[in-house]
Amino acid sequence: MNKFLDNINTAEKNIKTADHLIYSSFPLLKDKRILIKAIKEINLAMNHLINSILQYEFLKKKVKLFKDPRKNFKTFVEDCAEEYGITNEEITKIIQTSEIAKKQKESPMEFIRNKKVIIFSTEMDPTQIEIEEIKELLLTTKNFLKKTKDKMKLLFTP
Known part of the structure; x- marks a missing residue:
């Protein structure tokens, strides 16, 4: 039963780390x-929050979990997101964050220019992310955490 709580705590740590990196270290x-x-930490936080929700709903016998993360994400979007107040825009940002993190992991080269992080794919196709976009992703993740904790508020009261 504590696994979903561990995921929430880990997500909080990831969010604090990303916040510190963006607003203190980078400047x-x-x-x-x-x-x-920071992008990696934001992505990890989102993944932990999704896992927490899925595990919580699984314990309540509302969803079925799979070994395939894509099926689990589909379950999250179709069966859990609306109940937790996660908007389509937030789901889009979750997907965007995951794609950016994946591109960065596979990237042979990345650099910063004019307050933009530029990540090249293996085909040398550039992806540009402005610092403000990264801040928006962090804000979305913070809202996601708040909505998750609000929905599970009975678990967090002493």
Whole structure:
């Protein structure tokens, strides 16, 4: 039963780390690796929150879990998102974050130019992410955490 709570706690840590990287470390150091790490932390937080919701709903016997993460994400979108107040726009940002993190992982090269992180695919197709977009993704993740905790509020009261 504690696995979904562990996921929420881990997501909170990921969000705090990403927030610190974006608002404290990056302005001082201006290193692209800081923004890349922030994107990874945001993606991890979103994944932990989705897993937490799925595990919680599984315990309540409302959803079925699969070994395939794509099927689990589909279950989240179709069966859980609306109940937790997750909008289509937020789902789009979750998918966007996941795609950016995947592209970065597979990327042979990335750099920062004019307040944009530019990630090249293996075919040298560039993806540009502005710092403001990363901040928006972080804000979406914070809202996602709040909605998740609000829905599970009975578990967090002493």
